Amino acid sequence: MTTGPTISRETDLSDSTYKWGFVTDVETDIAPKGVNEDIVRLISSKKDEPEWLLEWRLKSLDHWVKMAEAQGEPEWANLKFPQIDYQDMYYYAAPVASEAPKSLDEVDPEMLEAFEKLGIPLHEREKLAGVAVDAVFDSVSVATTFQDKLEELGVIFCSFNDAVRNHPDLIKKYLGSVVPYSDNFYAALNSAVFSDGSFAYVPPGVRCPIELMTYFRINTEGTGQFERTLIIADKGAYVSYLEGCTAPIRKTSQLHAAVVELVCLDDAEIKYSTLQNWYPGDKNGQGGVFNFVTKRGAARGVNSKISWTQVETGSAITWKYPSVLLQGDNSVGEFYSVALTNNYQQADTGTKMTHIGKNTKSTIVAKGISAGHGQNTYRGQVKIMPSAEGASNYTQCDSLLIGDECGAHTIPYIEVGNPTAHMEHEASTSKVSDDQLFYCLQRGLSEEDAHHMIITGWSREVFKELPFEFAMEASQLLKVSLEGAVG
Amino acid sequence: MTSTLTSTDRYQAAYQERIAVGDQFSALREKAYRRFESVGFPVARKGNERWKYTNIAPIARAEYQISITADSSPTIDEIRSQLPFGDTWQTIAFVDGIFSEGLSTVGDGRPGVSIERLSATDSPLTSELGSIAQVDEDDGFGALNTAVFADGAVILLNGEIDAESPVHVLFVTTERSQPTMTSPRVLVIAEKFSKAVLIESHIGLESGVQFSNAVTEVAVGEGASLSHYRILEKGHESFHIGTTRVRQEKDSSYTSVSFAFGARIGRDDLHVLLDGPGSECTLNGLYMTSASDHLDNHISLTHAKPHATSKQLYKGILTGKSKAVFSGQVLVEKDAQKTYAVQRDMNLLLSDGAEVDTKPSLLIYADDVQCFHGAAAGEVDxxxxxxxxxxxxxxxxxxxxxxxxxxxxxxxxxxxxxxxxxxxxxxxxxxxxxxx
Incomplete structure (x- = not known):
């Protein structure tokens, strides 16, 4: 990624190493602040949604309001953050466009420039890169590349709104089937006010030849971003999906509450990779994105497989537990994660593997890095139901501490209800080995490079699960995010 | 007491009875009862991580007889075969909460140890009571014990006693006509450079409902070494909540080996505070659950000072429709650099319907540490x-x-x-x- 000319930037924050912190001047269509029935109706009507979807949104809103009154946000996570005023926030902000763009030429050039700066392969030339991109800008999908080729195979990859319009049956069948609107506080809010997102459907027996990618960006100040992703791999299908996220530098915090649902039928496989690089706030913990995300996959079919890989370097607060429901016999769930917290970042992240089917298998490899005043918590649940004959789980959680002001915490919940199940959990916490550092230093590396090299090596079990370009970028992200943490 | 009394009335009556008797603990009891009144039992578990896997509603629901008078206490010959017992041990025994002369063998004037009853001592040590197990904890069980306990043991260890002549604190419950609550209480002070072995057993000979709500406080002084073997062997209808609080000073060594062999609901809530540099702590445990037993090992350790070491190994064997819980937490505070901590929980599941929930957690706020944990569950290889x-x-x-x-x-x-x-x-x- 190269840094292009700054389009617009808040200069008083320019010392930050966060190079994705520009703001794009794009005319936006903003609804009034706050969340209520009118806003939900407005969002729904802006999107021309069918009645049933509006009803679903209203039911979600109703549930969310009840939850907010009864107990508010969940408090069990190891996170400290100020009270969020959900009424002092914009719930809808869309780039103004009279009609949906037919081709890239019709997309606002400033937005294209913004994406170019982000290094998103949105142009024709990027076909060579073999990535189909759906870019979501302040929750509205602006352009999807590579449509034609995917259509030939019957792969549907489009914005969520387009899917509602063009494939209502699929949406109706699967929306909320993995993460019901009543699942949790943030999922309920998302279900009420989500504005757009990505949708992918891979038909039976099709191996999606290219990686699908969605790029998320929050641009407007004071907005919450609430996108929804729904991916369905039909029988015997395979898809690899990439997700990247950034946000501009803002002094105030922004809320991101997304929902991702994956459905995997017999013999299908979904590989979902995330590079999360939301603005983490400045050195003193000012600003940054509050990232409350519900991600869950249902491995419904026999021999199905869902694999989550995530590299989390951004966000002031990360609350995220990509999970797999292992329903089908012989289904497989995987979770590979590297989460980094520097400065005043806090992360409470992990996974949930629920074994229901026979001979189901799950693997968890979670790496946490804490630096500065960062607090990093792995929280994961492995639940083996009495029905899960022959289930097995392997979990490995490693934490690395850099500096004496940070914290690293490991909180696994292991529930085994079947005697034939095999479950193993291992965790370790330490600092970067003095011996390794000494070796690197005496070979002439700087302390920072040495740390970077050791940490990249330490994270390799996760990085090797990422597509190649993503892995390179992930390593760079770690380097940038750790700047100033050592030496 | 008539049967129309609610549980709360009964707890209050027991507390008032203690206050009326009047002992050196009245001020502490008053504070404790107020605490119990405000927090009660942790029945509402939603969001309460400490009680996530253990439902104590059956304990809270039952109504207990609290004050009892000694009736025919069994003699040692009658029940000896069912008890952990050794001829060279120094035993202080309580049967259904009441001191048992017949089972006790204390007072032979051996050096290095002094054992007294809490209800019959003027030892200045008793001022320590409530300082290690604080009454303002969240759960209410410890506070209730403090408010109503009638008797217990205060043990001073100030020399060296060998492993074959351990001190034994024995609490036995027997079959009674109605559910009874006992409140075993133990205070152990291991003085500087002392070395001793202490056995604490809670044995139930009953088949009906009994509830023992125990609190044990242990202070391990500088350079002292204490091995604490703890046995829980209750009937399949009985409840046991054990709260053990240990504070370790500089260069001290504390080893707990716990054996839990059954209870309808049994909980061993053990917390060790490593409050001195160079201290060492080993916590081992074996739990065997059968029938519809539920055993919860709630183990937590706080490394507050540098250069301390802790090791935990718990093993479970589960059968029937029983359930075991292991929740082990290692907290390493910011100043506790050079900490070494390992924690391991292993489980053998031997039947359909048995379930184990294990939660070994590490909370680490210091960077120069080595901490590990592991958990495993499976069947026989x-x-x-x-x-x-x-x-x-x-x-x-x-x-x-x-x-x-x-x-x-x-x-x-x-x-x-x-x-x-x-x-x-x-x-x-x-x-x-x-x-x-």
Missing amino acids: EDAIFYMLSRGLDRETASRILITAYADEIINHVETESLRAHLRKSVDKLLPVFHF
Whole structure:
């Protein structure tokens, strides 16, 4: 990624190493602040949604309001953050466009420039890169590349709104089937006010030849971003999906509450990779994105497989537990994660593997890095139901501490209800080995490079699960995010 | 007391009775009762991580007789075979909460140890009571114990006693006509550079409902070394909530080996504060659950000072429709640099319907540390069984050998030979319920 000319930037924050912190001047269509029935109706009507979807949104809103009154946000996570005023926030902000763009030429050039700066392969030339991109800008999908080729195979990859319009049956069948609107506080809010997102459907027996990618960006100040992703791999299908996220530098915090649902039928496989690089706030913990995300996959079919890989370097607060429901016999769930917290970042992240089917298998490899005043918590649940004959789980959680002001915490919940199940959990916490550092230093590396090299090596079990370009970028992200943490 | 009294009335009456008796603990009891009134029992578990896997509603619901007068307390010969017992041990025993002359063997004037009853002591040590197990904890059980306990033991260790002449605090409950609550209380002060072995057992001979709500406080002084063997062996209808709080000073060493062999609901809530640099702590445990038992090991450790070491190994054997919980937390505070902590929980599940929930957590706020934890669950190793079958053993014998060896890893941490014998017997007694 190269840094292009700054389009617009808040200069008083320019010392930050966060190079994705520009703001794009794009005319936006903003609804009034706050969340209520009118806003939900407005969002729904802006999107021309069918009645049933509006009803679903209203039911979600109703549930969310009840939850907010009864107990508010969940408090069990190891996170400290100020009270969020959900009424002092914009719930809808869309780039103004009279009609949906037919081709890239019709997309606002400033937005294209913004994406170019982000290094998103949105142009024709990027076909060579073999990535189909759906870019979501302040929750509205602006352009999807590579449509034609995917259509030939019957792969549907489009914005969520387009899917509602063009494939209502699929949406109706699967929306909320993995993460019901009543699942949790943030999922309920998302279900009420989500504005757009990505949708992918891979038909039976099709191996999606290219990686699908969605790029998320929050641009407007004071907005919450609430996108929804729904991916369905039909029988015997395979898809690899990439997700990247950034946000501009803002002094105030922004809320991101997304929902991702994956459905995997017999013999299908979904590989979902995330590079999360939301603005983490400045050195003193000012600003940054509050990232409350519900991600869950249902491995419904026999021999199905869902694999989550995530590299989390951004966000002031990360609350995220990509999970797999292992329903089908012989289904497989995987979770590979590297989460980094520097400065005043806090992360409470992990996974949930629920074994229901026979001979189901799950693997968890979670790496946490804490630096500065960062607090990093792995929280994961492995639940083996009495029905899960022959289930097995392997979990490995490693934490690395850099500096004496940070914290690293490991909180696994292991529930085994079947005697034939095999479950193993291992965790370790330490600092970067003095011996390794000494070796690197005496070979002439700087302390920072040495740390970077050791940490990249330490994270390799996760990085090797990422597509190649993503892995390179992930390593760079770690380097940038750790700047100033050592030496 | 009439049967129309609610549980709350009964707790209050018991508290008032203690205040009326008047002892040196009145001020502490008052504070404790106020605390109990405000927090009660942790029945509402939603969002309460400490009680996530254990539902104590049956304990809270039952109505107990609290104040009892001694009736025919069994003699040592009658129940000796069912108790952990050694001829060289110094035992202070309580039967249904009341001091038992017949079972006790204290007062032979051995050096290095002083054992007294809480209800009959003017020892200045009792001012320490409530300082290690604070009454303002969240759960209410400790506060209730403090408010109503009638008797207990205060033990001062100030010399060196060998492993074959341990101090034994024994709490026995017997069959009674109605549910009864007892409040065992123990205070142990291991003075500077003392070295001792302490056995604490909670044995239930009843088949009906009994509830023992125990609190044990242990202070391990500078350079002192204490081995604390703890046994819980209750009936399948009985409840036991044990709260043990340990504070360790500089260069001290504390070893706890816990054996939980059953209770309808049993909880061992152990917290150790490593409050001195260079201190060492080893916490081992074996839990065996059968029938519809529920045993919860709630173990937490706080490393507050640098250069301390802690090791935990807990092993479970589960059968029937029983449930075991292991929740082990290691907290390393910011100043506790150079901490080494390891924590491991292993479980053998031997039947359909048995369930184990384990939550070994690490909370680390210091960077120069080495901390590890592990957890595992599974059935008896088929390869090992196959090997033994191929050597001509039958399946049951083979499984028995494997399970016994698995349990022995914990039992072997016990230095007192005469206690090991009792423990092996208890394990054997439970084994026949395993079906292969």
